[in-house]
Amino acid sequence: MEENTKPILVPVGGDESNYGIVNIQFNPEDYKCKRPFHVEPTNIVSVNDDMQRVTDEASAMNKRIHYYSRLTSPADKALIAPDHVLPAPDEIYVYSPLGTAFKVDSCTDGYGKNSSLVTIFMIWNTMMGTSILSIPWGIKQAGFTSGIILILLMGILTLYCCYRVVKSRQMIPLTDTSNWEFPDVCKYYFGSFGQWSSLIFSMVSLVGAMVVYWVLMSNFLFNTGKFIYNFVHDINVTDIVPGTNGSNKVICPSAASGHLPQNRSVMFSSGNRTGFELFEEWWDKSQTVPFYLIAVLLPLLNLKSPSFFAKFNVLGTVSVVYLVFMVTVKAAHLGIHLEFNWFTENEFFVPEFRILFPQLTGVLTLAFFIHNCVITLLQNNRNQENNVRDLSIAYFLVGLTYLYVGVIIFASFPSPPLSKECIEQNFLDNFPSDDIMSFVARIFLLFQMMTVYPLLGYLARVQLLRQFFGNAYPSFFHVLILNLAIVGAGVAMARFYPNIGGIIRYSGATCGLAFVFVYPSLIYMISLHRAGQLTWPALIIHIFIILLGLANLIAQFLL
Numbered sequence: 001m002e003e004n005t006k007p008i009l010v011p012v013g014g015d016e017s018n019y020g021i022v023n024i025q026f027n028p029e030d031y032k033c034k035r036p037f038h039v040e041p042t043n044i045v046s047v048n049d050d051m052q053r054v055t056d057e058a059s060a061m062n063k064r065i066h067y068y069s070r071l072t073s074p075a076d077k078a079l080i081a082p083d084h085v086l087p088a089p090d091e092i093y094v095y096s097p098l099g100t101a102f103k104v105d106s107c108t109d110g111y112g113k114n115s116s117l118v119t120i121f122m123i124w125n126t127m128m129g130t131s132i133l134s135i136p137w138g139i140k141q142a143g144f145t146s147g148i149i150l151i152l153l154m155g156i157l158t159l160y161c162c163y164r165v166v167k168s169r170q171m172i173p174l175t176d177t178s179n180w181e182f183p184d185v186c187k188y189y190f191g192s193f194g195q196w197s198s199l200i201f202s203m204v205s206l207v208g209a210m211v212v213y214w215v216l217m218s219n220f221l222f223n224t225g226k227f228i229y230n231f232v233h234d235i236n237v238t239d240i241v242p243g244t245n246g247s248n249k250v251i252c253p254s255a256a257s258g259h260l261p262q263n264r265s266v267m268f269s270s271g272n273r274t275g276f277e278l279f280e281e282w283w284d285k286s287q288t289v290p291f292y293l294i295a296v297l298l299p300l301l302n303l304k305s306p307s308f309f310a311k312f313n314v315l316g317t318v319s320v321v322y323l324v325f326m327v328t329v330k331a332a333h334l335g336i337h338l339e340f341n342w343f344t345e346n347e348f349f350v351p352e353f354r355i356l357f358p359q360l361t362g363v364l365t366l367a368f369f370i371h372n373c374v375i376t377l378l379q380n381n382r383n384q385e386n387n388v389r390d391l392s393i394a395y396f397l398v399g400l401t402y403l404y405v406g407v408i409i410f411a412s413f414p415s416p417p418l419s420k421e422c423i424e425q426n427f428l429d430n431f432p433s434d435d436i437m438s439f440v441a442r443i444f445l446l447f448q449m450m451t452v453y454p455l456l457g458y459l460a461r462v463q464l465l466r467q468f469f470g471n472a473y474p475s476f477f478h479v480l481i482l483n484l485a486i487v488g489a490g491v492a493m494a495r496f497y498p499n500i501g502g503i504i505r506y507s508g509a510t511c512g513l514a515f516v517f518v519y520p521s522l523i524y525m526i527s528l529h530r531a532g533q534l535t536w537p538a539l540i541i542h543i544f545i546i547l548l549g550l551a552n553l554i555a556q557f558l559l
Contacts, residue, residue, distance in 0.1 A: 133500070134427075140410060162395070162516075202372055216449060220443075243418070252419070309451040323405065340352060358555035359559060363508060369512060
């Protein structure tokens with residue numbers, strides 16, 4: 001009989017003005033996989049769609065249950081449904097007041113339905129973003145040995161701060177936090193300031209990522225279009241940039257950037273030279289291609305629901321796996337080119353330690369950034385007691401991937417004849433547009449980014465517009481204005497400042513200051529202080545972490 005006294009509906013508090021979406025929560029101590037609401041199959045209008053419509057009768061029933069749950073305090077068991085009235089696991093639907101019901105495919109004994117392996121993979125896949133393309137450049141800026149050490153240290157530091165985020169909800173007494181996200185924790189400790197500041201820093205990370213995506217998509221679309229045009233018209237083009245000879249050519253675009261106009265090439269073809277020049281005029285990396293993307297992506301940003309694009313998330317994994325494969329093959333052909341000098345620099349190599357190392361830490365802050373969504377990812381873990389272990393394994397795999405790609409690209413870069421300073425902020429730019437393996441990588445990444453970009457725009461829209469209007473889609477006009485502003489920022493950066501390394505480190509250091517360094521440390525210290533458990537070592541260590549985050553941000557603007 002004791003089991004029957006466990007609450008099915010857990011009230012979340014708040015007044016009716018904050019009603020919004022019904023906050024249905026599951027008691028984490030209830031391992032019988034209960035669900036709060038059951039929609040009879042006869043009340044499902046359609047069961048063939050992913051978003052299944054429910055009838056008005058089922059909707060009214062849910063509202064009555066929600067109303068009854070507010071009539072009594074959480075301690076009153078009078079209106080709790082007993083276990084024997086719950087449906088079988090294969091008949092469970094989770095209902096949303098927006099008029100949709102999701103069928104639960106399977107039910108396991110746990111808080112979520114993902115195994116530890118799936119959870120680790122999800123975290124790895126979420127963290128592996130565009131930063132991987134800038135890791136070799138970051139190692140070059142810091143120095144080879146210093147770069148390796150910084151990747152290891154930043155991985156450990158960001159993992160610890162992420163651990164503090166995961167544990168932050170559990171340190172709040174006498175409050176049900178099972179459905180809270182980290183911004184809710186910030187609001188609990190810091191009030192409206194915590195809520196709005198977390199929103200601002202979250203928007204910085206989202207818009208920064210979208211700007212980086214636009215710059216990279218312009219780059220990939222330009223090189224892909226150039227490759228296809230040259231292949232179709234049987235044109236042999238030699239870029240006027242320094243580079244190696246042979247089938248595995250590596251180029252140094254930055255060496256010629258200050259002397260020759262962009263896109264300038266020497267053409268050897270029996271075709272029409274005028275046609276080729278016209279193509280170069282209308283297919284320019286910074287002048288025209290960033291604007292062409294507007295015709296494709298702006299309509300996608302204005303869609304009410306981007307759920308269709310979420311199905312292509314696997315492309316991120318395919319892209320990263322292919323990049324690792326490509327890097328391995330290139331290194332096997334190019335060989336290893338290293339020379340160790342701690343503080344002296346020569347024509348072809350950089351010293352092992354350089355004063356520019358904060359540029360790598362800025363990139364790594366974003367590369368290891370998952371703190372604003374880690375609670376959601378771990379909430380679906382079947383074995384909640386393994387959360388810390390699974391998070392640590394995921395961070396280890398992410399750091400290993402960054403180390404492998406960064407070290408291999410840096411070590412195999414052909415010096416001499418080229419200098420290590422030639423390593424680009426996007427290492428794919430060190431391979432000419434007619435390189436087959438790089439062409440395939442750009443195709444993968446271009447298609448992946450074009451499917452992820454609407455998802456990022458949707459997240460930005462939900463976070464911003466819901467705060468001001470209480471609705472993620474108040475009107476087409478509001479959404480259009482927001483999307484035009486975001487797209488305009490991307491076009492402007494691609495046009496005037498196509499510096500992805502700079503954008504990544506600025507946005508990473510800015511949002512990382514709040515979500516990685518300041519909030520997790522402050523919340524931990526405050527919770528210990530309120531419990532009377534704060535010690536001097538804990539205080540000094542976490543103040544030092546906050547100062548590191550602040551120094552990381554300031555250094556980005558000084559170097």
